Amino acid sequence: MTEPPSAAESAVTPALGPWREVRSGVFVAVAEPESVNLGLIVGSRRSLLVDTGSSPAQGRTLRASVGAVTDRPLTAVVITHWHFDHAFGLAAFAELSRIAHESVRSRLLSAEAAAEAQRLGVNPHELGQPNVELAVATALDLGDRRVEIAHLGRGHSDGDLVVVVPDADMLFAGDLLESAGPPSFGSDSVPDEWPATLDAVIGLMTAATLAVPGHGEPVGREFVFEQRGWIAAHAAEERTPPGPTLPLV
Numbered sequence: 001m002t003e004p005p006s007a008a009e010s011a012v013t014p015a016l017g018p019w020r021e022v023r024s025g026v027f028v029a030v031a032e033p034e035s036v037n038l039g040l041i042v043g044s045r046r047s048l049l050v051d052t053g054s055s056p057a058q059g060r061t062l063r064a065s066v067g068a069v070t071d072r073p074l075t076a077v078v079i080t081h082w083h084f085d086h087a088f089g090l091a092a093f094a095e096l097s098r099i100a101h102e103s104v105r106s107r108l109l110s111a112e113a114a115a116e117a118q119r120l121g122v123n124p125h126e127l128g129q130p131n132v133e134l135a136v137a138t139a140l141d142l143g144d145r146r147v148e149i150a151h152l153g154r155g156h157s158d159g160d161l162v163v164v165v166p167d168a169d170m171l172f173a174g175d176l177l178e179s180a181g182p183p184s185f186g187s188d189s190v191p192d193e194w195p196a197t198l199d200a201v202i203g204l205m206t207a208a209t210l211a212v213p214g215h216g217e218p219v220g221r222e223f224v225f226e227q228r229g230w231i232a233a234h235a236a237e238e239r240t241p242p243g244p245t246l247p248l249v
Contacts, residue, residue: 014058019069023168025145027069028212031058034085035180037212038062039172041165042070043142049077050163050172052089055122059089076140078149079130080174080214081157082107083186084116090128099138100130101151101159107188134161153197154190155231156183156214162201170210170218173201177224179216183231191235198228 017030019040027040031053039050047070052059066074076097079087082104090098090108107113114124132138137150148164156175163172175184176197185191205211205221212218 014054014061016053016058016061016065019065022212022218023165023170023210026165026168026170028218029062029065031062031085035215036085037172037214037216039163039212040066040069041142041145041147041163042072043145043147045072045143046075046141047072048140048142048147049074049093051080051086051174052077052093052128054085054088055120056089056091056126056128059092059128062089063092072142076132078161078163079104080161080163080172081159082113083157083175084113084120086174086214088117088120088122088127090130091126092128094128097132098128098130099132099134099149099161101161102133102135103157103159104130105133107157107159152200153193155194155197157186157188158190160197162204164204168210169206169208170212171201171204172212173214175214176201177211177213177219177227179213179219179223181215183227185234191231191238195228195232195235198224198231202228 015032019027019029021027025042029038031038034054038053041048053062076099077093079100087108108127108129117124117127140147145167150162152162160174160176202221202224207221209221210218211224
């Protein structure tokens with residue numbers, strides 16, 4: 001999880017960068033202050049958002065921005081995991097389908113989420129909740145475009161979702177992947193299982209697939225292989241007890 005901002009940092013006004021088209025009908029915008037990638041997937045009849053930003057206010061800005069990109073009605077949002085920079089804008093989408101892993105509701109109602117909201121200057125009671133919860137997978141028809149949403153396993157959190165756009169040969173991985181820096185390990189991360197979850201992500205990719213990480217530029221399959229190895233090495237280090245020390249002679 002991205003570290004919550006300090007009191008001084010929380011005074012920074014959140015901002016939303018412009019939408020840019022990375023594949024046909026699939027757009028990415030960067031939300032500050034956490035530089036988180038948000039997605040917009042447009043079909044012939046409907047559109048779908050991936051993640052919602054760091055606050056209800058940023059969620060409202062995000063929602064308003066969709067009209068500048070497409071006239072297809074926004075019908076659903078997907079939360080890739082519960083962390084504040086991805087999920088705290090959820091309240092701005094109250095009447096839409098709000099899709100998340102089944103663990104997300106309790107996480108957003110936790111004392112940890114309330115503390116993060118307070119650090120951000122957000123009323124914890126204003127945080128939205130998902131209304132469509134999944135354990136494994138579901139799919140949405142946007143009109144001539146099918147979007148698949150799956151929980152491939154635990155890793156960065158216990159409720160990571162991957163959003164796949166097969167006809168565009170791309171996917172959104174949330175913070176299972178990060179190209180802006182090393183992957184972030186929090187108290188809810190599962191390092192021992194994370195590599196296997198990335199193996200499942202790699203299994204969805206071809207040499208041409210584009211993966212949008214939670215933070216940083218989109219990446220290809222080779223990058224995912226490398227980051228999977230780095231995470232596996234980190235998990236092995238965490239499991240290895242310190243060895244005996246030899247006395248100096």
